[in-house]
Amino acid sequence: MEFPELDFLSVAKWVDSAMGWLLTNLDGFFRGIKAVILQVTLAFEWIFLTLPWFVWILFVIAGGRFLLKSWKKGLVFAAMLFFVGSVGYWELAMRTMALVSSSVLFALLIGIPLGISMARRDGFERVMKPLLDAMQTMPSFVYLIPALMFFGLGRVPAMIATLIYAVPPVIRLTNVGIRTVDPEAVEAARAFGATKRQILFDVQLPLARPSIMVGINQTTMMALAMVVIGSMIGAKGLGMEVLLAINRIEVGRGFEAGLSIVFLAIIIDRLTHSFAIDKKNAS
Amino acid sequence: MSTENIIEIQGLWKVFGKDPKRAFAPAMRQATKEEMLEKTGCIAALRDVNIEIQRGEFFIIMGLSGSGKSTLIRTLTRLIHPSKGRILVKGQDIVKMSKEQLLDYRRSVTAMVFQHYGLFPHLSVMENAAYGLKVKGMKKEEREAKAQEALITVGLEGWEDYYPDALSGGMQQRVGLARALANEPEVLLMDEPFSGLDPLIRRQMQDELVELQDTLKKTIVFVTHDLTEALKLGDRIAIMKDGDVVQIGTPEEILTEPANDYVRDFVQDASPVKYVTASSLMEDPTLLLYDWEGANTALHMLQQAHKSFAFVVDKSRRITGLCTRERLREYVRNNPGDKQALRIINGDLVKKDLPTTGPDEVLEDIFAVAGENPYPVPVVHPDTGKLLGVVRSQTIFESMISEDSEEESQEMEARKEENKSNLDHLMEPSKSKEPMTDEANKEGAQQ
Numbered sequence: 001m002e003f004p005e006l007d008f009l010s011v012a013k014w015v016d017s018a019m020g021w022l023l024t025n026l027d028g029f030f031r032g033i034k035a036v037i038l039q040v041t042l043a044f045e046w047i048f049l050t051l052p053w054f055v056w057i058l059f060v061i062a063g064g065r066f067l068l069k070s071w072k073k074g075l076v077f078a079a080m081l082f083f084v085g086s087v088g089y090w091e092l093a094m095r096t097m098a099l100v101s102s103s104v105l106f107a108l109l110i111g112i113p114l115g116i117s118m119a120r121r122d123g124f125e126r127v128m129k130p131l132l133d134a135m136q137t138m139p140s141f142v143y144l145i146p147a148l149m150f151f152g153l154g155r156v157p158a159m160i161a162t163l164i165y166a167v168p169p170v171i172r173l174t175n176v177g178i179r180t181v182d183p184e185a186v187e188a189a190r191a192f193g194a195t196k197r198q199i200l201f202d203v204q205l206p207l208a209r210p211s212i213m214v215g216i217n218q219t220t221m222m223a224l225a226m227v228v229i230g231s232m233i234g235a236k237g238l239g240m241e242v243l244l245a246i247n248r249i250e251v252g253r254g255f256e257a258g259l260s261i262v263f264l265a266i267i268i269d270r271l272t273h274s275f276a277i278d279k280k281n282a283s
Numbered sequence: 284m285s286t287e288n289i290i291e292i293q294g295l296w297k298v299f300g301k302d303p304k305r306a307f308a309p310a311m312r313q314a315t316k317e318e319m320l321e322k323t324g325c326i327a328a329l330r331d332v333n334i335e336i337q338r339g340e341f342f343i344i345m346g347l348s349g350s351g352k353s354t355l356i357r358t359l360t361r362l363i364h365p366s367k368g369r370i371l372v373k374g375q376d377i378v379k380m381s382k383e384q385l386l387d388y389r390r391s392v393t394a395m396v397f398q399h400y401g402l403f404p405h406l407s408v409m410e411n412a413a414y415g416l417k418v419k420g421m422k423k424e425e426r427e428a429k430a431q432e433a434l435i436t437v438g439l440e441g442w443e444d445y446y447p448d449a450l451s452g453g454m455q456q457r458v459g460l461a462r463a464l465a466n467e468p469e470v471l472l473m474d475e476p477f478s479g480l481d482p483l484i485r486r487q488m489q490d491e492l493v494e495l496q497d498t499l500k501k502t503i504v505f506v507t508h509d510l511t512e513a514l515k516l517g518d519r520i521a522i523m524k525d526g527d528v529v530q531i532g533t534p535e536e537i538l539t540e541p542a543n544d545y546v547r548d549f550v551q552d553a554s555p556v557k558y559v560t561a562s563s564l565m566e567d568p569t570l571l572l573y574d575w576e577g578a579n580t581a582l583h584m585l586q587q588a589h590k591s592f593a594f595v596v597d598k599s600r601r602i603t604g605l606c607t608r609e610r611l612r613e614y615v616r617n618n619p620g621d622k623q624a625l626r627i628i629n630g631d632l633v634k635k636d637l638p639t640t641g642p643d644e645v646l647e648d649i650f651a652v653a654g655e656n657p658y659p660v661p662v663v664h665p666d667t668g669k670l671l672g673v674v675r676s677q678t679i680f681e682s683m684i685s686e687d688s689e690e691e692s693q694e695m696e697a698r699k700e701e702n703k704s705n706l707d708h709l710m711e712p713s714k715s716k717e718p719m720t721d722e723a724n725k726e727g728a729q730q
Contacts, residue, residue: 184398185401185402185403185404187397188395188462190389191360191389191401193387193419198418202403207403207404207405
């Protein structure tokens with residue numbers, strides 16, 4: 001027996017018509033967003049491409065030395081970055097980094113306040129949780145289609161898709177971080193007449209910091225993964241090289257580009273993760 | 284002392300559940316917790332509580348887990364909003380206060396000390412102590428000067444730049460107390476502040492609190508589940524059960540005229556020999572010998588301290604025996620040039636198999652153990668065997684005959700003097716918890 005099809009339940013049709021409505025009625029809105037995002041992304045690109053390569057290498061050495069307290073790690077990072085440049089991917093790597101940075105910036109601007117609201121209101125948390133689950137389990141390619149339709153080809157749709165894909169961890173971990181702050185510390189602040197705002201900035205955010213930092217780290221890593229996929233809709237970067245290599249079945253080229261992405265990922269991960277470690281142990 | 288009421292609690296209810304009004308019904312007034320839950324689906328944490336607290340009074344709220352005592356103290360600063368009733372503080376009903384009025388009230392009238400200290404782990408001792416003032420918007424220099432004063436009051440001078448993690452439980456609670464005192468509140472609210480502390484430190488903090496109240500003349504509302512603590516500290520005690528206040532009275536009244544069977548059960552063991560525990564009688568040994576020291580050193584130490592004997596402990600502060608000056612002198616005379624450690628000499632010199640007692644043993648039992656033994660009874664930790672303090676036989680006898688409260692208070696005064704001088708064992712980072720803490724934790728979780 002055939003499976004009964006319910007014609008009136010046509011999710012695809014609804015989504016399509018909603019898209020159509022949005023496109024015709026909110027065109028100006030999307031163009032505004034696009035302009036803002038493009039400027040930010042361009043600014044990052046300018047920074048990453050203007051500073052000469054050896055400055056960046058010095059940066060990662062300094063990062064290893066001062067954030068991770070290890071010359072050795074700094075030098076390993078430098079070697080990795082040097083590899084990326086020496087196989088000819090410096091410019092593409094910097095474009096990728098610019099895209100990751102702007103995505104992460106917007107993700108934090110959106111994610112941290114959302115996480116705080118979630119921690120404050122149980123109702124909002126109940127609404128957000130399934131939404132975040134959906135955002136993370138949805139195949140990442142799916143975001144490319146609407147992003148493409150709203151914002152055309154290029155950096156901006158890639159960044160938007162990256163943002164949607166990468167924002168859940170920072171929202172989740174901000175929420176969890178604030179919720180797991182010692183309730184007696186919060187109660188103490190309340191008992192001394194602290195306002196909600198004072199409690200947030202004096203107690204909750206500082207104590208949730210390690211958790212929030214892990215969220216930022218996760219978001220950054222997911223952004224890097226998604227930026228590669230974003231190259232499918234025309235974002236220039238290392239992902240594009242991988243894509244080309246796949247199309248032409250050039251194994252070596254694909255491997256070089258892939259390795260470059262892995263190296264960038266390692267450097268970013270280690271450096272951002274260092275913020276998540278409790279600073280007090282060091283002092 | 285004037286008899287002005289600073290706090291008047293009138294018909295106060297706190298009911299958890301969907302329809303609290305049903306719980307207010309007169310029929311429910313006498314119902315037990317279970318009956319009320321069954322008939323109304325509500326749990327009453329407070330049932331028609333009426334209390335008047337005078338200015339300058341040390342008022343104890345006492346009860347077992349789930350009796351509503353923590354809820355009651357929280358309603359006094361509206362950390363928990365009562366379901367019904369009035370709380371007049373200096374004539375103003377805080378239940379009806381607006382948000383702004385409430386913030387102002389919390390900043391200026393009350394300050395609270397918490398069971399698990401409620402410190403901010405990311406702030407230094409100084410910043411913690413100054414937090415209440417920071418919330419008020421006081422400038423940095425001014426608030427740190429005030430916090431410094433409070434830290435000196437609680438004996439934490441020199442610890443300003445440490446973080447709470449680095450401090451022992453007793454010291455952390457001192458920070459909690461300093462934070463409250465820095466605010467210069469009219470009413471100090473204390474929610475089982477000492478229940479997480481070691482017995483000796485707990486007693487010392489109790490003594491200091493009594494002294495502090497004597498000088499500062501604050502009104503203190505103090506929650507505890509420990510009868511000994513309540514009797515020792517309170518001007519008046521309110522005993523709670525299932526959200527009801529079953530009796531309010533002075534310690535004497537509670538002991539001699541219990542209002543009902545519940546209170547009677549509660550205090551039936553309250554003859555000093557039955558409720559006074561080793562932990563509340565013990566003192567720090569003025570001198571300890573270590574088992575790695577030699578006989579000459581030991582003798583020198585005893586002579587210096589003008590003592591005729593001292594206990595010998597090992598590296599883990601476990602008691603191994605007792606050395607007398609006489610025997611030491613004899614040994615040194617007979618074995619000139621002997622450099623062996625007490626641990627090695629042992630048998631001849633160190634008296635073994637001393638009677639010991641645990642911190643929770645009551646006077647009766649200590650007396651039985653002490654027997655004919657002329658030396659103080661060492662109080663050791665039941666699990667680790669660590670020496671916590673000693674109970675002098677004189678103290679035992681004094682407590683047994685001092686039904687007369689005046690004598691007791693004199694004795695307490697004397698001990699307070701002794702205690703003031705020995706801050707040093709506070710500096711030990713000992714955090715071993717009491718068995719009581721578990722129970723207290725459970726209660727915290729419930730509420």
